[in-house]
Amino acid sequence: MTLAASRRAVLAGLLAAPAIRPAAAQGAPIRFTLDWTFQGPNAVFLHANRAGYYRAEGLNVTVDAGQGSAGAIQRIVGGAYDMGFADLNSAIEYNANNPSAPIKGVMVLFDAAPFSILTLKHKGIATPKDLEGKTLGAPQFDASFRLFPAFCAATGVDRSKVRVQAMAPPLRETMLVRGEVDFVTGHFYTSILELRARGVPANDIVVFLYSRHGLPFYGNGILASPRMLAERGEQVRGFLRATVRAMRDIVADPTRAIAALKATDPLVDEAIETERLRMALADNVLTERVRRDGWGGAGQDRLAASIEQVSAALDLPRRIAPADLFDAGFLPPAAERMLT
Template sequence: MKDRPYLYAGALIVVLLATTWAPAQTPRTPPKASWKFTLDFIVQGPQAPFLVALEKGYYADEGLAVTIDRGFGSADAVTKIATGAYNLGYADINSMIEFNARNPGSALVAIAIVLDAPPFSILTLRRENIRQPVDLYGKKLGAPAGDAPRRLWPLFARAVGLLPTSVEWVTMDAPLREPFLIRGEVNAISGFYFTSFLNLKAARVDPADIVAFLYSDYGLPLYGNAIIAPPALLEKDPALVRGFLRAFVRAMKDTVNNPAEAVSLVKKRDPLINDAVELERLILALRNNMLTRDVQVNGFGVAKGERLARSIDLLAEAFQFPSKPRWQQVFTDKFLPPKAERMLPPLR
């Protein structure tokens, strides 16, 4: 398992790719606005709906010229949106809530929940003999500094009976996270389950040897990633914001109806992706994180106030917020399409 140079080659290829995506064709009518949108990470299967909407011209249909850039972690994406480098973007809502609490003058708002069940997880290998979360005590955990599950580790640690300081964190760039675990330089890693599990599998790790602890399995009510924007944009261009979400919901429906087509559209923009891996990753995210029971009942994009309030309480306690925002200050559904238009088809 030590001799894996292809892991580094593949990682470097991904990092060095051109990672800005713009409309493939000039729209028939001049756009009403040009917006820059940041993802949370490199484009993978679960981010496909954003590029489906771009490739099929759904944003253009709403009068928007949208340019999409890869991200470098949710914390980085939140900061870039708040400082005006991007008009809006896609990031972990918990990272946004923490940012808002510490920067009330630059607070952002989530306008659509995309990952209704968060993919936050700790992954290890059976050889490490970590059978339950408490076995992480005294171990080395690896992740990039801005990794959302790493930042949320204090909440998970408390939920499973550990002190947040009971592990040692090792920092590396995202492409090196799984190689560090494979080579034994760390005992476990944090990451999005659908990202790290399939990265390990693609590196020829036997899935039976992968042990995963999902934060959502230990009583944490957290939401995952959301589309977020500054209040100034919502106040200035409410109709265009509604149009953006309308376009995205169209793309979500297309993605659920035909995941393979969605990945093929991503591959048009990024020919070096492994489409088989990204299709598996997309289906895993759709099944476990996007098409939840709540989404089936309430439609795409909404957050339950009580659940979000409990999340804020946990975040405020773990991170010692100077002040605690109300859930109505961090999420609004007023720009989403009507419920009937937000009902997603079942995954076939």
């Protein structure tokens, strides 16, 4: 190749290559982990990304699926991820066992936790007290199962009179339908859909929501590492502003979240995830408190009550303070967090 031809080849390669932008123009990177697979209730983050709301805040966000709230917390505190979507009650447990560097919630997405007990009408379980003498089926790491002692304490159920059958998550609803257990624990919006998919009529499903039986637990929220909060606070604020903007869209039109979900995972069942999202919005997001006070915050008294109940149920070594669990200082003003 002649020198001139060589120069032309190099120039052509430079012109064909993608432009290298300054890091600031690309947006500050935020690695965000979910607590589970891509589903309707966590699609708000996918919609915020797809709609460009995070980019508008100067952020370059990647959203990855997870394998449980405990795993999401480990990802964040271990430094693999900057922020994540996980159960605040799991954070209570983590902080009680790791007081030197507590992970903190900065926004509550589920004002009411989706924890529940489910049974079938023909089992004859009409009140919590009817659970005595029956067999509970649950995965050992299931949040509703782990907090079942708190449900018993709040409702007067003698836990020693309940038999427990451990099982893998995919077997939970199947074993209930087969009659191998009398009731199960789980997120209500998942177990109801799983039971209906197995041919159980909706009017044969009996649900006891923890939130309606004296348990003030918050559900999932946005968690961040101490380093993220200390060193990149403005980015956290921008992330929350964009997430509020996305949730407003979804409350007005849930199909926008499902479109983002489908674009991320083409194999999802749109009808199922739309219904799962609508159930979560109705029971976990748009509560009376959220309609009155705005979305995303957490009351100190309610946090303290939740900490006490979780600590007792899990026999934690210490009681953390609400300030060790949640920092409201990164939230947009309440007037900007109203959902209609």
